[in-house]
Amino acid sequence: MTASHSPPAGTHPAGPATVCPASLTELFLAFNWMALQGFGGVLTVVQREVVERRRWMTPEEFIEEWAVAQVMPGPNVINLGLMLGDRFFGWRGAVTALLGLLTVPLVLVMFLGLVYGRFQHLPQVAGALRAMSAVAAGMIMATALKLLPALRRHPLGIPFAAAIAIGSFVAIALVRVPLLAVLLGIGGLACCLTWRKLAP
């Protein structure tokens, strides 16, 4: 297991000192290992590996980078991998982290897809998948609920931030407005209002 990596001698466990991955191979294996541990949500795994175990980043750095990875388009774990890889090895590191996150999980997911395709006509399989689909949907909604406390200190205040969240939910889920319109309309409005509230 690649996770049994120990920090080099001379760095204190509680200190802010961080270490760099020794090679592109280590970077690749590390992200591969994180991806394989992450079912549903990879954030917890990444935080534990990158900050606590391998100490490639301090907790403060991690939170800042994560905010950027979250806000930028694209899957946030992949974004974080790109940013981390770039920091250590430039664009080659970014590509290595991306491949580390995707290759082995891609093979696994294709395998599961093929197995499913072979048995999809059984009513039990259809039933199991329908229920699992509902469980997965519940997980995604739970992620939204878990992020709600982050709105407590929102510059627009709780009621207004909640109104934006609910408004975008209603627009997409109930009215079925296309995503781009919601991003430009509600998103643009939210960013402008936030900009006015923030001290110059």
Added chain:
Amino acid sequence: MTIHLTFSDWLALLAQFMLLSVMSVSGAIGTVPDMHRFLVDRQGWLSDLQFNACVTIAQASPGPNTLFVALMGWNVGLNAGGGLAAGPHAWLLGVLGLVVTMVGILLPSSLITYNAARWGQRNRHWRSVRAFKQGMAPLVIGLLMATGWILVRNGADVHRPWGVWVVALISALLVWRTRIHLLWLLGAGAVAGALGLV
């Protein structure tokens, strides 16, 4: 199901996923409603069942859940080739679909993130950078909620539509409130579904 894809259809598929990539601020999963509109409602390249299966299988598998996009591309290609049983020709089209959708969903967002992250890190104290980060936060939450909602609604059985809502509600509450491992939930869901309880 079998469909026919022309060269311009493949280009449209690539263009659509590249466009979604640019818009995927809450991760690719936030663009699921738009993918559904395009692949199922508008083009009819995937059935509802296939579409939901892609998302679920990726969720039940380790790794970034973005991989559901690979499964969608694979299935569109397979449908274009006449299905898995049609042989290597269909498999090749499946791989083509996989590559087209994955490159589409990853390339634009990765390039944007790679460059913007460097720029944003240098200027993270700017008012506009902070306004963008914080202004988008409530929207990201609303989009995630909508994604879950649409997945439940699309998966509902015609005869017993409330079943999936109950399951989704229990799952959401457990994941939100407890530290239960997600695999237990997926496993329990699979068993309940196979027994015909949902």
